[in-house]
Amino acid sequence: MPSLSPSVRKSITLIYHFAERESKSRYKRSVLGWFWSFLNPLVTVGVYWFVFGAIYGAAPPETSNHNAESFGLYLFTGLIIWTLFTGMVDGSMEWLSSVSDLRKKIYFPTETALLGGAASNLVQSSLEVVVLLVIMAALSNIGWTLVFLPVAMALALGFGLGLGFIVSVLNARYRDVKYLVGIVLNVAFFAVPIVYTPELIKRDDLPVPEIARILVEWNPVSLFIEISRDAVYFLQVPLWNRFLAALAWSVATFSIGWVFFRRQSMSISEEP
Template sequence: MRTVMGEVWQFRGLIGNFAQRELKSKYKGSVVGWAWSLINPLVTLGIYTLVFGVFLGANPPEMGNGMKVFALYLFTGLVIWNFINQVVQGSMIALTSNGPLLRKIYFPAFAPVAGNIVALALQTAIELGLLLFVFAVLGNLYWTVLWLPVVLLLVIAFAVGAGFYLAALNARFRDVSYLVQVTLNLVFYATPIIYPISLVEQYYDRHAWARIYELNPVTQLVELMREILYTNEAPSPTRFAYAAVVSLVVLATGWTFFQRRSRDLSEVL
């Protein structure tokens, strides 16, 4: 049986073409062009910082250098969330929008989904590059940044697995995309992105059931990123192990489910 990487490598040219098409069409006709890839997250960051950091007085933990910057605390979480959110929703759109093409000519159904993921990864790389630059300027970049490629691989594995699974499911049942939008909104507020996780942890002793909050894999991925970039700590072994297991399981099951459904996708799209 061919591995996931073997499948992707075999059709790398086709995936690249879909990614290129996605990148060209995304900002086609725009005056600002690719600058929107930074403007959009920065505007979102500004709004959340104003509302939660200024008006509601959110108090983030200290960075490794002792400073407290809510905007950076927020942005570190948003980079992860934006990628997962866009991959999940973009995967469903990429598959359904290429349905007519898939019915006319043969190509592996995962190619447009993978191409969309590559395009989103490039956009996330820009955001991450900006974040690292700011941390470097503030003197808050330590050896823990060496963990970044490993954490990013876990984020990618989780997002890709979920994206493939939901793309295949949405091809069959179009209500899935609407349910996913509602679910993602709930997950966003159930993840410590716009607030510190300490606000939830204070209830653990009084309410044991509150610990189910930790089962949210996105929470673990966001906190891992903050540990290595914001507070400059080595990843928590328990957090890392849980995130690794969940991410790899999601990737494996998502890919397997998609491949098993791929034969019927051209008929239902």
């Protein structure tokens, strides 16, 4: 990499290092190793499918070719994006606190720890995507719209990491921030149409206030999930206004988070 400046090269080396460390430590002491990374999402999907699909009888939304109309697959698609998003927010706090002692003794650009962790998380999500795509291919539910899936993932990553930049700095200052974030994410899970379809909340016979409908439909994570479902499940081009809203959310949040982090992260070495 001769054309890159030394500081950029240093950052890339560090990002790679932190990504590798995160990936290794994730399943280090387990015999089954990376197998867990497949088992965990599959079990989660299995449980949600059983509860909401089998017990409550949620019907899978219709697709144009009817090849992969399964509530389990519909769930799985949304869950991949959700896991990617929450992994960024939760992970950021952990990644920063794991290097904060180190940062008091040696200088390095702190954001590399978060970017490295994010890269490791992205690899994890990509493995889940591989599982999903293998199933979709077996059911011959594959089309060119798949190109929107990496886009949806990138948008979710940018949004999640942008929030992560902010909450990780706050968490370094106030140690109860991570509990608060945990609670908010738990609530947010149900504000996003993962275990239910967005059509459900639009039905007139349900006593849902208008504000809740707008919130569910236009919150950024819902947008990312809808785009990914268009890409993989419905095989249709995402609505352009949804796409633009998602893009705006992601770019704005990432930028604000980045600037905030860069401004505040120097003071981490002075935290008691």
